[in-house]
Amino acid sequence: MLSAAGRRVRLALTLLLAVLTLAGTFVGHDDDFPFGPFRMYSTRDDPNGTVVSTRVEAVDGSGRVRTVDESSTGLKRAEVEGQVGRFRADPSLLGALSVAHERLRPDEPAFVEVRVVERVYELRDSRPTGRESERVVARWQR
Numbered sequence: 001m002l003s004a005a006g007r008r009v010r011l012a013l014t015l016l017l018a019v020l021t022l023a024g025t026f027v028g029h030d031d032d033f034p035f036g037p038f039r040m041y042s043t044r045d046d047p048n049g050t051v052v053s054t055r056v057e058a059v060d061g062s063g064r065v066r067t068v069d070e071s072s073t074g075l076k077r078a079e080v081e082g083q084v085g086r087f088r089a090d091p092s093l094l095g096a097l098s099v100a101h102e103r104l105r106p107d108e109p110a111f112v113e114v115r116v117v118e119r120v121y122e123l124r125d126s127r128p129t130g131r132e133s134e135r136v137v138a139r140w141q142r
Contacts, residue, residue, distance in 0.1 A: 094140035
């Protein structure tokens with residue numbers, strides 16, 4: 001059996017969590033999770049708009065172009081997508097991916113160029129129209 005003081009503490013904590021969750025729902029951002037909405041699950045794309053898919057490519061010392069994945073650098077795709085704005089503003093940050101690759105894969109050729117590429121798909125009624133384009137949004141060269 002809870003004492004009266006214990007019930008008041010539980011009620012106060014419950015009210016505080018409810019207020020934080022409601023406030024986060026209306027004015028929060030992903031960084032406020034779990035009290036803010038996790039936007040990737042709480043929003044949707046315009047059914048007649050565009051969808052952007054981001055990837056990281058690298059050119060190694062042998063001239064081979066390769067898609068950079070988590071096993072090459074330790075950085076997950078979602079982490080890259082979350083940092084695209086920083087990479088655009090300061091492409092030299094991509095050099096850290098080259099360093100990470102050299103540490104994780106010392107037996108493979110080093111990266112001489114790293115770039116962030118966005119592929120844009122056009123939608124009509126939530127389906128791809130077949131029209132797509134690519135753009136390099138950040139590039140680092142050794």
